[in-house]
Amino acid sequence: MARYFRSSNLASRIFDRQLISPLPGxxxxxxxQFYENLVPSYTIYDIDCPDYSFRKFTDDGKYLVAFSRNHQDLIVYRPIWFTYSCNEECETHELPPKAKKFDSFFKQLYSIPLASSNEYICKDFFLYMECHRFGLFATSTAQSNESTATEGAIHGVPLIEKITFHLVRLEDGVILDEKAFCNDFINLAHSIGAYMYEDLLCIVSLRYQTIHILQIRDSGNLVEVRNIGAFCREDDELFLHSHIQVYANLSTVTLLDFMYLRLGLHFLGVHYCTH
Incomplete structure (x- = not known):
C-alpha cells in the first residue's frame, strides 16, 4: 500500500494543494497546515490595546469578537494580518512606533449596543454558523435564587427574569432577529445551554425541562420548529386530552345506565342488590 508523506516545504505544499483534493470534512x-510554515519569532509587549473584553476569533480567522467592559456593547474587529515582517532576526531591528498599536493589526468593523439598561452580555456565550454569516449572542438580567412556584417549573432551579438571544450578521453588525425567554433559566456559561448544528439551534430550558428547537433561515429569522418537554410531538397534548375526554364520557354513560337500570327495576318490583 502506497503511503503519502507530507512535505514541510511551503512551495511543495502549495503545489500539492492544486493537485490533491482534501478528504471530505x-x-x-x-x-x-500552512501555518506550520509561518512561525512567530518575535513578541511585542506593552501594546496600546483598547479597554475591551476580548472573546474569541471565528475559526476562519476573519472576525475577532469583543465586548465592552460594562457588558453592554458588541465590538467586532477584522485582522489586517501581516503588517510588519523581516527576513532576519527581528530582535536586531527596531520596529516603528506604529507596530505597538492595536489598530495596526486589527480594524474595527462596528460597535453596536446589544444589551438594555438592566441586561448584560454573557461574555462566555458566542455561537456562529459554519458559513460565518451569522453570530448568536446572549444577554440576560441578574440571576435570582428565590424563584416563585410556577406551573411546569422545577422547584429549586434559579430564575432569570429575561434571557434574550440576538442573531447578528457578522459582516456589518445588523441585528436580524431576537428570541426572548422570560422567568426561565438557561445555562449560558461557555454556551452549555445552547447548541448549533447547521441551520438548527437547540436551547435547553432547565427551569421548565424543555428543549426549544429553532431554525435559522437564510433571511436571518429565528423560526421555532418544535419544543420537546412535557410533550414530544405537536399533537401529543390534543391526543391525551381527547382520550381523557372519551374516558370521562364513558364513565358518565356507565353511571347513567346504572341509575336508569336501578330505577326501572324498582318500578317493576324487582329488588336489585349491590355488594
Missing amino acids: ATVNTIR
Missing part, C-alpha cells in the same frame, strides 16, 4: 485542517 478535512478542508479546514488541510488549510491550517
Whole structure:
C-alpha cells in the first residue's frame, strides 16, 4: 500500500494543494497546515490595546469578537494580518512606533449596543454558523435564587427574569432577529445551554425541562420548529386530552345506565342488590 508523506516545504505544499483534493470534512485542517510554515519569532509587549473584553476569533480567522467592559456593547474587529515582517532576526531591528498599536493589526468593523439598561452580555456565550454569516449572542438580567412556584417549573432551579438571544450578521453588525425567554433559566456559561448544528439551534430550558428547537433561515429569522418537554410531538397534548375526554364520557354513560337500570327495576318490583 502506497503511503503519502507530507512535505514541510511551503512551495511543495502549495503545489500539492492544486493537485490533491482534501478528504471530505478535512478542508479546514488541510488549510491550517500552512501555518506550520509561518512561525512567530518575535513578541511585542506593552501594546496600546483598547479597554475591551476580548472573546474569541471565528475559526476562519476573519472576525475577532469583543465586548465592552460594562457588558453592554458588541465590538467586532477584522485582522489586517501581516503588517510588519523581516527576513532576519527581528530582535536586531527596531520596529516603528506604529507596530505597538492595536489598530495596526486589527480594524474595527462596528460597535453596536446589544444589551438594555438592566441586561448584560454573557461574555462566555458566542455561537456562529459554519458559513460565518451569522453570530448568536446572549444577554440576560441578574440571576435570582428565590424563584416563585410556577406551573411546569422545577422547584429549586434559579430564575432569570429575561434571557434574550440576538442573531447578528457578522459582516456589518445588523441585528436580524431576537428570541426572548422570560422567568426561565438557561445555562449560558461557555454556551452549555445552547447548541448549533447547521441551520438548527437547540436551547435547553432547565427551569421548565424543555428543549426549544429553532431554525435559522437564510433571511436571518429565528423560526421555532418544535419544543420537546412535557410533550414530544405537536399533537401529543390534543391526543391525551381527547382520550381523557372519551374516558370521562364513558364513565358518565356507565353511571347513567346504572341509575336508569336501578330505577326501572324498582318500578317493576324487582329488588336489585349491590355488594
